Amino acid sequence: MTRLQNKTALITGGTSGIGLETARQFISEGARVAVTGTNPATIEKAKAVLGDDVLYIRADAGNVASQKEIADQIAAKFGKLDILFVNAGVAEFRTMDQWDEAAFDRSISVNVKGPFFLVQALLPVFSNKASIVLNTSVNAHIGMPNSSLYALTKAALLSLSKTLSGELLGRGIRVNAVSPGPVETPLHEKFGLDDAGKKAMADSIVAQIPLGRFGHVAEIAKAVVFLASDEASFTVGAELIIDGGMITL
Template sequence: MSRLKGKKALITGGTTGIGLETAARFIAEGARVAVTGSNPANIEQARKALGPSALVFRADAGNVASQKDVAKTVGDAFGKLDAVFINAGVADFRPVEQWDEAGFDRSIAVNVKGPYFLVQALLSILNDPASIVLNTSINAHLGMPNSSVYAATKAALLSMAKTLSGELIGRGVRVNAISPGPIETPLYGKLGLGKSDLDAMTKSILGQIPAARFGKASEIADAVVFFASDESAFTVGSELVIDGGMSNL
């Protein structure tokens, strides 16, 4: 397993779920990995899980100034980067009438503004060639109730994959997107729902997935490894939907 041998990578939001699974896969494929997170307990657990091959540190995914700090930390440690997986995000689902400006601004900051300015901050340390993978969502394609703001942020990120591709390919930087459907991660436990409501939501979502199951974090990691590797050298501005057929209904 050496598809990423010698490569240096950054994964944001890499201390749990999809990010942590992808970091472990990157290391198994031969990469050196820097991982960001925001929860001190999760950061410590990720350090233990990933071992000495990973640089794990705290960062605020929604703060513009913090993105420059991330670039400096990674640049000081690795010099240059070959791959970036922008995975950090917040999933806030509410009916339209329950939204307030603070919540709206937080979703925009973490899911759109932070990623954009992280790309900007990383430009000086990206190798030629390099790969950026943006973690969007099938919600960018679905009219799912209570997802208006979340879906809007992911649609913006998906658009960014295309526009940044056109702008950065001349530097040798490829930008692509993955759009996962429902995945078995700690995300759903962070929605603030009671057990009965969470069970009802899970049952409802399963009924919309032709594959009749939630996806696995490892299945998303497989896609990110492909985009980060030289196997996808001719893949630019593309989106890979990984949702068990949910968006085809």
């Protein structure tokens, strides 16, 4: 299909998981794509999937100066930007008494501060008729134990999707959000659990999902493709919850 033909797109955190699959689908729909990542090894693996025509940018998603550098590279490579998928993020789950200021600041920087200043840096580059999609989470809606900071950051990003919708619409920029439920991604490998711990966590999560399984990255990516495309030209400030019925049934 060619729903994104002649469009340029940037995906943050586009070298693994949801971001990588979204990049793959964007390319298959005709878009020229740039992705950001932090791990050189993961970037190399992404190249094997996406090919050499993609612009690969190594950048810290939580560093404000890096966001301006990303915008400069996009301007130099593409001249304009039609689509931004803000996908990079961190997910740390701790009890309230385990948080310290450094860990708090890191989650806020990557999940909220970086995205805010990336959008700001890209304002001169966006086309008139552009689309921004923010990757939030069902955790913005539910009181899951040990998710206080992660949920806080995702709720902030969801709020930003609403306020920026009003502020940027006059520039021709639509802003929307996807809120995935539990999805099978490499993110779950970063929780520091042994095999038994991973299985116990997975079983407890699946028990909360009416469909009885984790989501697949392709299911999230398809929603992002829709919101990024002209098919969603009348969709502004919306949130697509993709969670297997987790918070609605």
